[in-house]
């Protein structure tokens with residue numbers, strides 16, 4: 001009996017010492033990973049970068065659809081019911097999220113609660129309205145522009161939000177998460193320098209965007225974006241608005257009309273033809289197009305697209 005107890009104690013001590021010595025290796029790598037559901041692929045990718053094999057991550061919004069208007073499926077409800085943590089955009093980007101959490105019966109996943117990561121925490125918001133807007137009147141972006149994932153500098157803030165929450169719910173593996181975050185940020189910083197260099201030709205130029213989802217992308221590159229094909233976020237263009245844009249694009253020598261894959265292209269293509277501009281695809285989320293399957297290839301694709309269009 002004594003011998004058995006001694007052996008158990010000895011093996012526990014050895015395990016603990018191994019964890020201390022190899023502080024970047026999780027004590028239970030791959031065993032019972034934390035189940036995380038993220039609303040979007042950008043967030044699930046950030047969680048995976050920090051949690052690696054300590055997390056099993058799923059996402060709700062398929063990247064080939066407009067994230068404002070997703071219809072979650074019964075499998076999303078089931079995934080959330082089983083999850084340990086929920087990650088969302090905050091603000092009003094995912095108006096479908098609250099009813100999804102209600103259906104799953106997970107009050108601890110609501111914003112501000114202990115098992116929620118609000119990725120907008122700490123982000124410097126752009127286009128915050130100077131007067132109160134109302135969803136009841138069809139307005140979206142009522143708290144400011146929620147498309148902050150388009151600037152890689154903001155990905156660093158998202159990574160910090162994820163790190164803090166993983167450490168608080170799984171403190172035994174805090175040093176593992178910290179080491180992963182450090183390596184990720186270091187690679188991201190190198191790529192940011194590369195992207196700035198690639199897009200040096202963009203600074204000061206003006207683009208036209210379909211939806212108001214380009215502010216943070218434009219801010220990162222020093223681009224100007226003041227007019228949109230949608231006269232108001234979520235509202236399709238009228239013939240009168242398109243006439244105005246035709247004059248505006250000509251007068252301001254705009255070379256590129258940018259849009260993701262999921263908006264109708266007709267209006268942009270007709271306008272581009274009339275004014276001699278190009279329609280450029282800029283992805284809004286990871287996996288929207290083949291070859292944009294992780295954070296780095298997503299930004300590589302977008303920055304190559306805009307740099308090429310504005311040469």
Ligand SMILES: [Zn+2]
Nearest residue numbers: 068212213233
């Ligand atoms: Zn939007």
